[in-house]
Amino acid sequence: MMxxxxxxxxxxxxxTLNQTIQSILNINRTRKQLTFLSSRKAEARELTLEEELKxxxxxxxxxxxxxxxxxxxxxxxxxxxxxxxxKDRKRFWAA
Numbered sequence: 001m002m003x004x005x006x007x008x009x010x011x012x013x014x015x016t017l018n019q020t021i022q023s024i025l026n027i028n029r030t031r032k033q034l035t036f037l038s039s040r041k042a043e044a045r046e047l048t049l050e051e052e053l054k055x056x057x058x059x060x061x062x063x064x065x066x067x068x069x070x071x072x073x074x075x076x077x078x079x080x081x082x083x084x085x086x087k088d089r090k091r092f093w094a095a
Contacts, residue, residue, distance in 0.1 A: 007074065010074065024056050
């Protein structure tokens with residue numbers, strides 16, 4: 001696999017992991033505000049937030065493993081000096 005594609009996948013995985021972590025933090029902020037609601041509303045909302053947290057935590061764990069995998073792969077791939085095309089050669093041929 002080319003280094004460039006691994007770097008792209010790593011970047012996408014990091015972005016997705018950060019978005020998941022932000023969602024978890026938002027849910028935790030919402031849970032803190034539930035103490036001000038009536039008990040019936042708070043209980044129902046608390047259950048849905050707990051389920052969302054379980055799913056997001058599993059997703060974040062998987063994404064963290066994926067990021068580690070890509071970082072490990074990049075660390076073990078030998079650096080290949082990608083040579084640019086000579087200036088007189090064209091990348092695409094005219095049809």
